[in-house]
Amino acid sequence: MGLTREILLRISTNEWLADQLTRRKFTQKAVQRFLPGEDVDPALDATAKLRQNGIPTILTLLGEHVKTQDEAEEVTRHFLGTLDRIAERGYDSDISVKPTHFGIELDLEGTYGRIRRLAERADELGRTVAIDMEDSPFVDGTLDIYRRIRAEHRNVAVCIQGYLFRTASDIESLLPLAPTIRLVKGAYTEPRDVACRGKRALDAAFLEHTDTLLGKLADGSDLRVFFGTHDPEMIDGIQERAVRLGLPKDAFEIQMLYGIQRQLQLQLADQGFRVRVLISYGESWFPWYVRRLAERPANVLVLLRNLLG
Numbered sequence: 001m002g003l004t005r006e007i008l009l010r011i012s013t014n015e016w017l018a019d020q021l022t023r024r025k026f027t028q029k030a031v032q033r034f035l036p037g038e039d040v041d042p043a044l045d046a047t048a049k050l051r052q053n054g055i056p057t058i059l060t061l062l063g064e065h066v067k068t069q070d071e072a073e074e075v076t077r078h079f080l081g082t083l084d085r086i087a088e089r090g091y092d093s094d095i096s097v098k099p100t101h102f103g104i105e106l107d108l109e110g111t112y113g114r115i116r117r118l119a120e121r122a123d124e125l126g127r128t129v130a131i132d133m134e135d136s137p138f139v140d141g142t143l144d145i146y147r148r149i150r151a152e153h154r155n156v157a158v159c160i161q162g163y164l165f166r167t168a169s170d171i172e173s174l175l176p177l178a179p180t181i182r183l184v185k186g187a188y189t190e191p192r193d194v195a196c197r198g199k200r201a202l203d204a205a206f207l208e209h210t211d212t213l214l215g216k217l218a219d220g221s222d223l224r225v226f227f228g229t230h231d232p233e234m235i236d237g238i239q240e241r242a243v244r245l246g247l248p249k250d251a252f253e254i255q256m257l258y259g260i261q262r263q264l265q266l267q268l269a270d271q272g273f274r275v276r277v278l279i280s281y282g283e284s285w286f287p288w289y290v291r292r293l294a295e296r297p298a299n300v301l302v303l304l305r306n307l308l309g
Helices: 002-011 015-021 025-031 040-051 069-089 108-125 136-150 167-177 199-218 232-244 262-270 286-295 299-308
Strands: 057-061 093-097 129-131 156-161 180-184 224-228 253-257 274-281
Touching: 040 057, 040 069, 040 274, 057 069, 069 093, 069 108, 093 108, 108 129, 108 136, 129 136, 136 156, 136 167, 156 167, 156 224, 167 199, 180 199, 199 224, 199 232, 224 232, 232 262, 253 262, 262 274
Parallel strands: 057 093, 057 274, 093 129, 129 156, 156 180, 180 224, 224 253, 253 274
Antiparallel strands: none
């Protein structure tokens, strides 16, 4: 499965394949399981349904690597509008943003300013802005933006990827900020000297950082911890460690993607765990979708059966 994952991650960046596959009906149909629609209205409707089961959400407009400042400003206006839409409906919904969607490749300061505007507005509305983490060239810039906004606003979270060799030191450097950290395994193609590879290594790294974060919570550290995973083994590992440390079920949050492990989401919520579902929407879904396939390569067989059929 390791080789399949690497191939899929490379496919996710191939513009020609993106153009070809996004035109195919079977691909469009397959992605509907994970994507309620291409604009914010279906995402809000999906939020309403999850709300009936007591599960809050995070909303994100899919997109990466904008080419102009105007595009980055348009994305910013969209998210500001989304925050207002969430407030109008009274939903317990946050937003998640990618720095390359806000122009970090064009202008670090401009990206900081745009995401800071979102954090200010979200703070007024009692909502959280989660800053996603992309591939390793953007880690330093993303953490710089997070640290600067966190100095003013508590309501901002940052994603940390377990498979990067630098992650342990990044976590330690963030702890004095009383941060909100979202730990994930990692879903990009990285050089061998930057990140570990293979499921066993990824799982071990994720649980190692889980030990660190839960241990800090048990010691009374003023941080918030979100775990982004659908892997039942990882969720069992989180729960076992929390019990061993004497942490309550609501000491952390488990975050899962819309359409993945739906029954497990409901089960965890029923058991009293804090669960939040990330709902993605937008037209630029191909890279995101292929990275989801890479997280569970067995799903590729479903696509191949549709293609060959």
